[in-house]
Amino acid sequence: MQNEHPGRKPVVDIILDEILPCLPPGLRSTIARLPREQLNRVHEIRLRTWRPVILMAGDDEICPIPPYIFSDDDALITLQLIACGSLYAFEDDVRQGYITIRGGHRVGLVGRVVLSHGRISTLKDISGFCIRIAREIVGAADSVMQYLVKPPRRLYHTLIISPPRCGKTTLLRDIARQASDGVPHLEFPGVRVGIADERSEIAACYTGVPQTTCGIRTDVLDACPKAEGMIMLIRSMSPDVVITDEIGREEDSLAIREVMCAGVSLVATAHGGSLEEVARRPALKCLFEGDMFERALILSQAHGPGTVEAILNARTGKAIVSGPLR
């Protein structure tokens, strides 16, 4: 089912082309030997020192046979390969607990935290990796665009809400692309889109060039803290729509208010199970009290990642559309 979508690159090809070069040679051949149909379902690879490598496919676990035990040397090599042999270039990312690799795949890290003046200064003895495979799906937002377009040239201020791994970023990326390129059947012309891409996941920039299809009128501020990034974009690129991922800090809320009050549409994502849950989050509370968002999209895994459970009017909480959309 997953590969029927015409805009989707098969996961197996993503793993072979983009993920395997970041793994130690022994593990590369172990994973490459797995059947293609199994690899096609993988969305996460879990590496833990001195434990077997596990590939996650939905809720199923795939363990190569015989098991590949991930040694501490493997962990060192993996870290070097992920960081392109330049750990200094990813200092801030390591401090946050993840590195985004070429292709927009996020590698979560665990190890021993080093504190300096009570704040995390870095991670050392890195012993666990969680490689999340990012999949670009051109057309993922086809079913929702009609509810987000505010004629003639605007989008509603929208918050996409879901627990992790439900396809928030994939949907957000395609909304950015469609807003930027235009949606002819909705008579929506392409508008200027600015992406504040703090973790390089939306546009997956490599040396400043987006690796994903994010639209011809899209400007990407890569690896910039989103609160500052949103304001910088407004000042420097005069976007019609600002896109950002995973809001949740106080400063994000302040920046979002700035954006919305500057006459710019905002589309963002947040972790949560429902609109009420997100509205209760301390840092985001003020946005809902001020009725800043106009639309809320609730995603789930019910029919696979990217299932839209409901589209709500974020101010009243009433459903505009309910029932799974894909």
Added chain:
Amino acid sequence: MVKIVGAVLVVGSSGVIGNVVARGYSERPRQLAELISAFTLLETEISYAKTPLSEALVRSGGYRNCIAGKMFEMASCIIASGDQSPGQAWEAAVGYAYSISALTSEDRDALLAFGAKLGSCNSTDQLRHIALVRERLRRSEAQAREKAEQTARMWRYLGLTVGAMITLLLY
């Protein structure tokens, strides 16, 4: 007349030979100076732009035909291939540079010491290592330049003197 022309030719050619040998002695300080400036550029790439190592090395190596350019480019290619760690890549590049340059084993050791922590520490430590290797190279360069000046002068004089001696013997 023929004798005078011959004498001038003999003295002139020995002088040229002396000069060529003398120039060989100035190679090492020149190559060390190239390396020092390459490390300064690498420092900028790491501290300011945080450019990943393989790209930073290519950008800071300078001209491809100078020793620093060749060495940095080789290390960059090996790192980019992902087959070896930055430390191993650096070791291979230093070995290659040592074999085709006027660098001494002392210079090689300084360069190898820099590679031990290459790419596996934070930018502060990386910059500290660059400062350390540059300081060692700078000291070597000062010594090499002084030595080269003395030796080069000796070879230049020696060339002319030998030319004059041959002329006197033949006369």
